[in-house]
Amino acid sequence: MGLLEIGALLLFVMLLLLAGGVWIAMTLAIVGWIGQAFFTTTLPGKNLFSAFWESNASWELAALPLFIWMGEILFRTRLSEQMFNGLSPWLSKVPGRLMHTTILGCGIFGSVSGSSAATCATIAKVALPELMRRGYDERLALGALATGGTLGILIPPSITMVVYAVAADASIIRIFLAGFLPGFLLMALFSGYIGWWSARHPDRVPPPDAPTSFAEKLRRTGSLIPCALLIIFIVWVLVVGWATATECAAYGVLGSLAIAAASRSLTWRNFREGLMSATRVSCMIMFILAGAAFLTKTMAFTGIPRELAEWVNGLGLSPYALISVLVLVYLVLGTALDGISMIVLTAAVVLPMIQKAGFDLVWFGIFIVLLVEIAEVTPPVGFNLFVLQNMTGKDSNTIARAAIPFFGCLVVCIAIITAFPDIVTWLPNVVMGVPR
Template identity: 65%
Template sequence: MSTIELVEIAGVVLVALLALLAGGVWIGISLLICGFIAMLFVPGIPVGAVLATNSWSGGASWSLAALPLFVWMGEILFRTRLSEEMFRGLAPWLGWLPGRLMHVNVIGCGLFGSISGSSAATTAMIAKIALPELKKRGYDEMVSLGSLAGAGTLGILIPPSITMVVYAVAANVSIIQIFLAGFLPSAIVMVLYSGYIIVWSLLNPDKQPPAPSKMSLREKLKESANLIPVTLLIVLVFATLILGWATATECAAWGVLGSLAIAAWSRTLTMKAFWDSVMGATRLTCMIMLILTGAGFMSIAMGYTGIPNALAAWVDSFNLSPYALIAVLTVMYILLGAALDGLSMIVLTTVVVLPMIQQAGFDLVWFGIFLVLIVEMAEVSPPVGFNLFVLQTMSGRDSLTVARASLPFFFLLVATVAIITVFPEIVMVLPKMAFPG
C-alpha cells in the first residue's frame, strides 16, 4: 500500500473509534469493531481465525494470571475496611505535606507496581482502595483521578515489568540490565508526581479538606497500629518477589491469602464481604480482559495494514540528528499509542527503529527505558489510554473527564523523557555499576 492509503486507513479507524466511544459503545467492543474495519482494507485475511487465535492467546497468557488475583486482593482490602484502616494509619504522618493523602496514590502505585509488573493491575487495585477514601475525606476528584492514572503506569516502569521483558527479548539485551535501568527513572517520575501534587495544593488550598488536628507521637503510633498488618503483607509479597522465592503470579496468590488472613484476624471478613469481593473482582477482571482482547485484535489488524512499519521507515528517511530523531520518535510513538497497546508498539517497530537508534549512538538499554516511558504516555493519552479506561469504569466519570485530569501527569512523563535524554547517565549508572564491562 502507498503512504497515502495507509494514512487514509489510519484516519478511518481513528474516526470510527472516536465515534463509537462518543456513542457510548463499550470500550472493548469499540476496539474489536475498529479491528474489523482495519481488516477490511487487507483482503485475504481470515478475520474470524485471527480473532479467535488472538482471544485465546491473550486470555491464556500465564503472565495475566496475576491480574485477577491482584484485583481480588484489592477487593478484599476494600470490602473488609482494611483500606480504610490503612488510610487512617497513613494520615497522621502525611498531615504536614501539602496534598496530604493524595500522595498515597503515588506511594501506593510505586510499591504495588514493583510487585505486579502490570499497569492495569496497579491502577485497578490502588483505585479500588484510594478513590472511595479520598472522596469521603473531601479531596479534589480531578487530581485524585489524574494522579492515579499517571502513577498507575509505574507498574510497567518499576521492575519487574512485562513490557521490559518483551523489549529485552526483541532488542537482544540483558533483562537484568533493563530492570536495573528502570529504578532511577521511576524514582524521578514519583518525585515529579508528588511535586506536582504539592505545588497544586499550595496554589489551591480551598480545594483540600481541613488540616487534621496535631497529634502526639504516641497518638500517631496508636493510629498507625492499624497500618502494620497491611504493610507487612505488602513488604512480604515484595520481598518474596525480589528474593526470587516466587513469581509475580505466585506473589499475587500469596497476597490474596494474606489479605484473607488479615481480614479474618481483624474480624472484618464476613461471608457477604467475601462474596462481594469475589464478584467485584470477577466483574472488573472481565472488563479488563474484554478491553485487552479488543486492543490485541486492533493491534494485530493495524500490523496487517503495515502502518507501524511504514511510519518507522518514513521517520528513518529523514536522516535526522540524534536529538531530532528522539523528538520525532517520541511523537511517532505517542501517535501509535492512540491505536496500539504498548507491547504491540514495541514488537511491531523495533526491527526498523533499533538500527536507527544504534546508528545515532544511543545505547539500546537506555532506549528500552525511553520506550517504556513512551508506553506510559500512551497509557494515559486518549482515545486508547488503557489506564483511562480502567479509571473511567471504576470512577463512573466519562472518558473526557478522566483524560483531562491525567493531562498534567502526561506532561510530567514528557519532562522525564527530556531529562533522561539530556542526562542519559541517570538510566545507565546502575547497569554500568552491576556490569562494568
C-alpha cells in the same frame, strides 16, 4: 490509498464509534475487523477468534484478577481505612497530605504486579473511596491514579521491559536495573505536582487533622504493620526469585484474607461481594485486552506501524531530532495500540536507527517504556482511562483531562533522562560492573 491514510481512516472510525457509545472492547474489535476485511487479504473471523483466545490464555495474566481481588478485600474489610488512619498523622503538614499515598501506593504495588492495569485498578479501589470520603479533590485524585498506575510498567519487574529486552537482544537484568532511578524520579515529579497544586488551592484540600502526640502517631501507625508486612513479603519473595508475579498475587489474596479475618472485619457478605466485584472488573479488563489484541493483529497485517517507522528513517535526522520525531510517532501509535504491540511492531526498523545514532539500547528501553506510559493515558485507547472509566462511571475524556498535568510530568521525565542519560545507565553499570 496509502497505509498512513488507511491508519487515519481507522482512527476516525474508532473515534466515531466511541463517541456513539459503543463498548470500548467492541469498538476495538470492530475497527480491527474493518481493517482486515477491507485492507488486507487475511480472514478477519479466524484472526478474531485467535486474538481473543491468545490475549487471555496467559499464565502471567492470572495475576491480574488476583491483585484486583486483593484490592477488593482491602477495601471492603476496612483495612484500607486503617491504613489511611495510620498514615494521616505523619502527612498532616505535607501539602497534599494523603493524596501522596496514591503515588506511593502505585509505586510499591507496581513493583509487585508489573501491570499498569492491575496497579491502576487495585490502588483506585483502595484509595479513591477513602480520599473522596475525606474530602480530597476528585479531579486531582483521578489524574494521579490514571498516571500513577503506569508506574507498574516502569518499576521492575515489568512485562513490557521483558518484551523490549527480547526485541533488542539486550540484558533483561540491566534493563530492570535501569528502571529504578527513573521510576523514583517520576514518583517525585508526580508528588511534587500534587504538593504544588495543593499549596495553590488550600480551599480544595481538607483541613489537617488535629495535632497528635508522637506516642499517638506511633499507636495509630500500628494499624499499618499487618498490611505493610504483607507488601514487604510479596516484594521480597519476588525479588529473591522464590515466586512469580502470579504466585505473589495469590500470596497477596491469602494474606489479605488472613489479616481481614484476624481483625474480625471479614464476613461472608463482603467476601462474596468482593469476589464478584473483582470478577466484573477483571472481565472488563480482559475483554478490552482481547479487542486491543485483535486491533493489533490488524495493524500488523496492514503494516501501518512499519510504514510509519520507515518514513521516519527516510528523513535523515540528527540524533536528537530523531528522538523528538520518535516521541511524536509513538504518541500517534499509542492512540491505537497497546505498549507491547508498539514495541514489537516497530523494533525491527527503529532499533537499528537508534544504534546508528549512537544511543544506548538500555537507555532507549526506558525511554520507550516512558512513551508507553504516556500511551496508557492518551485517548482514545488509553488503557488506564478505560479502567478508571469503568470503575468510577466518569467519561474517559474527563479522566484524560484530569491526567493532563501528570501527563506533563511524564514528558518532563523524558526530557530529563534525555538530557542526563546517566540517570538511566548509572545503576546497571555499577551493579553489573561495566566500566565507564
